């Protein structure tokens with residue numbers, strides 16, 4: 586297993602799904618994990634699971650859309666005397682709809698969390714990484730950031746932006762010793778997908794169709810995404826920056 590021993594990692598949206606799995610996997614790999622979410626209860630539950638397994642960390646309330654939360658998280662990390670090695674921008678939200686079924690507010694809401702949220706948190710933590718000339722930033726984009734998905738206008742727009750942001754930052758800061766990558770999962774069974782299913786008239790049928798989009802005929806598991814996150818965060822991935830790493834059960838390979 587790849588090691589994050591003596592590393593400090595912060596995961597946004599770590600109270601649920603992929604973020605929770607990444608936080609737990611990082612805890613098992615030896616990292617001190619700053620478990621953050623806008624929901625205190627679920628974030629603390631993730632932290633408790635890490636601690637039960639013998640891992641270390643703490644919970645920090647962080648809504649990625651709130652600049653004051655980002656600043657407070659930075660201060661907290663600095664005060665703890667443990668500089669951040671790995672930042673995982675995982676928090677994200679979705680919306681089902683074509684352009685005609687998407688209100689301007691829906692687009693703004695997805696941009697506020699999925700794009701501006703990544704921007705806010707990264708901008709807050711990057712200066713301390715630059716000072717140490719070391720750091721790893723990992724953004725959760727999506728297959729919807731690489732190819733179009735029907736009925737996901739706002740989501741695709743926001744996730745293509747995350748891929749662009751990742752690649753531009755990777756170039757800007759490669760010489761500073763900072764690696765920036767994103768992961769692009771296909772559909773992964775989490776509360777996020779459950780919420781989207783509720784937006785369809787026949788959720789059962791929608792589930793089967795969503796599973797069938799992957800060539801392997803099933804959705805992914807959060808742990809399967811977390812395993813890739815661990816590799817990309819580890820020193821073994823020192824030569825990887827600016828990549829959009831597809832973990833999509835063959836979705837993007839073709840029809």
Ligand SMILES: NC(=O)c1ccc[n+]([C@@H]2O[C@H](COP(=O)([O-])OP(=O)(O)OC[C@H]3O[C@@H](n4cnc5c(N)ncnc54)[C@H](O)[C@@H]3O)[C@@H](O)[C@H]2O)c1
Pocket residue numbers: 597598599600601602603604621622623624627647648649650675676677678698702725726727728769770771772773774775776777778
């Ligand atoms: N599940 C999938 O099929 C899938 C596929 C591709 C990409 N993704 C991406 O992976 C990431 C995680 O998805 P998931 O399926 O685990 O979602 P999820 O809904 O299970 O969990 C998302 C977490 O983010 C938190 N969150 C939401 N808005 C926040 C905010 N403003 N500030 C801080 N925390 C906030 C929620 O409280 C929740 O704990 C998202 O960026 C999502 O777009 C998911």
